[in-house]
Amino acid sequence: MPLLALAKTLARELPVCEFLWLGSSLPLERKLVAHAGIAYRAIPSGKLRRYVAWENVMDIACVIGGFFSAVALISRYRPKLMVTAGGFSGPPVALACWLFHIPVHVHQQDVIPGLANRLMAPFAASVSVTVAASQRYFSPRKTTVTGAVVRADVLYGDASRFFRSLGIDTRKPVVIVLGGGQGAIALNRLVEQSLVYMSPDVHIAHVTGYGKRLTPTRRRGYTQKEFVGADLPDWYAAADIVVTRAGFATLAELAALRKTVVVVPMPRSHQEANAAYFADRQGVRVLAETADPKIFAENITNLLADAQARKRLGDALYTSLPPSGLAALTPLILSYAKR
16 A cells, blocks of 8 residues: 555656556455556565475475566566565565666565565665664665655545445444455454444444455444445544554554554564554554453443543554655655656
8 A cells, every 4th residue: 555655646746657566466456556557467476484384385486486577577667666565576576676776665664574575675775664663674774764655545535425325324433343455354253243242323334354254244333345445535534443453554544544543463473563563652452353352342332432532542643653654755766766
């Protein structure tokens, strides 16, 4: 999402600019990029693991294949610059760009960088980090703190469209649950089991993720969708509380909107560091995916009853993650593109 936001801004600032997106074969990524009108090429990619596993053998072959695919595409298109925000597809492309003397810019979203960005950083001409706490993982000589990169259309959602589209009484409080585009099975189950403890006067709008639809429930005040795309800003605008994983792109958008956020991070992942960072700054409430469903429901109910607590959380989240990233990052990227 930050790369799509950056591309939209660059296209406005530099109309002659063209974009090529090199990514995985995942349908969600391809769909989002196609919706933005950007040419897409899928390259082989393998998960980069730090532990011994049989899958590493196959994935090493995929990474090698991705490198040769990247070399062919870079040779054909000769880009001015590669911009990456991580992901398994990035390292082969960064290496190919380095061989062709094409500058690489690495954008670090999460508090703790993943293996992909750590591998690409030595090849990078410059690095940007969302929060200052991430600076220590990269060379200070080429690292800039930008703040969060947030797409502008997120800021202009229309709550009335949300209520009309779902046929909901506008006087009802709304809790949005975001399992992410790929879904979060444990989070989905926690929400499902907590419904019995929630007042039917609260509307739960639940995005489960592709292929992770739950057993239909007859509970009054519950909507379930596998994916929400262009309508997501309207969902944000209507939400009194958002329950989500601790993915940085989503947290950045919610911070820009000063939303009340309950975070359920993915265990043993970078999301735990993200959640801890904002919890330390009183910007989010954190619950484990193994939480008792009744306790989960009580946390939501108590927050809905306390408007001041919700405002404090939203203001603190905004303060800890200001949406200044595009203003800081765009001139840096343009300086490469205009050379």
